[in-house]
Amino acid sequence: MRAVYVEKPHSYEVTDMPEPEPGPDEVLVRVKACSFCGSDTHLIEGKMPGVIYPLIPGHEWTGEVVSTGELVEEFSPGDRVATESHAGCGRCRNCVRGFYTICENYGRKPLHRQIGMTANGGFAQLCAVPVKLLHRLPGDMPFTTGTLMTTAGTAIVGLETCGIETGDRVLIYGAGAIGLLTMQFARFLGAGDVCIVDTLPSRLEVAKKLGAEITVHAGTEDLDMILAERGWKGGADLAVEAAGVGALQAECIRRVRRGGRVLLLGITAGEEPPAPLNRFSLDQLTLYGIRGEGDYSVERAVRAYESGRIDSSPINTHVFQLEEFEKGFEVFSGKKDNAIKVVLEC
Ligand SMILES: [Zn+2]
Ligand SMILES: [Zn+2]
Known part of the structure; x- marks a missing residue:
């Protein structure tokens, strides 16, 4: 072969x-x-x-x-x-x-x-x-x-592990496949606004097409201002790192509200820049990491697609x-x- x-x-x-x-x-x-x-x-x-x-x-x-x-x-x-x-x-x-x-x-x-x-x-x-x-x-x-079912499984397990709640404001860094699928499944599972951040305009276009409420171009747009205008007082309920960039892991910690949750989905190439870890005790944040799909999530992803509500x-x-x-x-x-x-x- x-x-x-x-x-x-x-x-x-x-x-x-x-x-x-x-x-x-x-x-x-x-x-x-x-x-x-x-x-x-x-x-x-x-x-x-x-x-x-x-x-x-x-x-x-x-x-x-x-x-x-x-x-x-x-x-x-x-x-x-x-x-x-x-x-x-x-x-x-x-x-x-x-x-x-x-x-x-x-x-x-x-x-x-x-x-x-x-x-x-x-x-x-x-x-x-x-x-x-x-x-x-x-x-x-x-x-x-x-072939997307495997990645969709990872998105599903990530969101379920950190207990996504109805109406959650979700901030996602990275509009690659895992970020876009996480955005779609966050909405599928009941999130309110979902904001996705990337440096590539073409990817933000796809995010919009797939249903993202807010898209932000990291190089040229002011994320804080856009979220404030949208009424995201205090930050996101849940911030997701889906780009595999160490600096964005730290950004996620900065951008959640007091009591917020951070989910790390991306795998970085090894870099581990400083992060504001004090927030975890001061503001009682919770950090979640997951590895791959598991939890029968690929089977469940297939069923979600079969429902016709995700494309x-x-x-x-x-x-x-x-x-x-x-x-x-x-x-x-x-x-x-x-x-x-x-x-x-x-
Ligand atoms: Zn993979
Ligand atoms: Zn084992």
């Missing part, structure tokens, strides 16, 4: 690889679409903690079931599926309590696997994964749209073929040609 093989940071190629064999509780999937995530950029650049090289990357993908292991009864050949990436060990303290995306055995094979990070992923024609990672994709949802199609701006991995990666990581999500058809 053809696949993207990353030997080590900065060293990758599209090449022939042996076809994977599904184990007893695994499913062999013909990959139809796989999208780039910010953490794939970190992976290629050697800045993603926990990655085990060499590997086939790709953790946001969809496909069609080819065959199933002897213990699998949930799926049959031809079924369309979306995926999540964390296959927890199932027996550590966190897994037993349901928090398998923070498995204590992360990276310890064969106990644990994160597809596309510690084990081969979806930038390939075929991928074999444990059945517990798969969710049925509705027949009318394009495979390219389906994220403008987020998938570019589609290339698997053989064009390098071009796709350059367009995605360089945010060229107003790229947000770049998907490869495999």
Whole structure:
């Protein structure tokens, strides 16, 4: 099969690889679409903690079931599926309590696997994964749209973890895929105003199209003034860092009201600038961080889309073929040609 093989940071190629064999509780999937995530950029650049090289990357993908292991009864050949990436060990303290995306055995094979990070992923024609990672994709949802279900799951778990409340004023830094999906699901879950901040006008346009009440261009517009005019007295109820920028993590802490909540979704490339942590005691703030999707959120994301109340199609701006991995990666990581999500058809 053809696949993207990353030997080590900065060293990758599209090449022939042996076809994977599904184990007893695994499913062999013909990959139809796989999208780039910010953490794939970190992976290629050697800045993603926990990655085990060499590997086939790709953790946001969809496909069609080819065959199933002897213990699998949930799926049959031809079924369309979306995926999540964390296959927890199932027996550590966190897994037993349901928090398998923070498995204590992360990276310890064969106990644990994160597809596309510690084990081969979806930038390939075929991928074999444990059945517990798969969710049925509705027949009318394009495979390219389906790749967003993994990211949508992360947005859902983040918002639910910090207890989003009806009418919440939500401030989101970053109008990339995770920020835009968090904006859409905040509204879906009952938020009041949602304000999204970015430096790229094209992304703010998409945010508007997808329903953001307020969009703010970080370089030219005065966020404080805009929020004051809108009546956001004291700051946001919830501020979300969705850009993966350390300085914006600190901004989130500054921008919430007394008693507010901060949610960190982005993964930074390692920088940790000073943050006004005193506010946590003075103003009784609460900080939440979540790792990946989990909590059956990919399945729930699919159902939310099936309701017809969410359409994220403008987020998938570019589609290339698997053989064009390098071009796709350059367009995605360089945010060229107003790229947000770049998907490869495999
Ligand atoms: Zn991702
Ligand atoms: Zn575990």
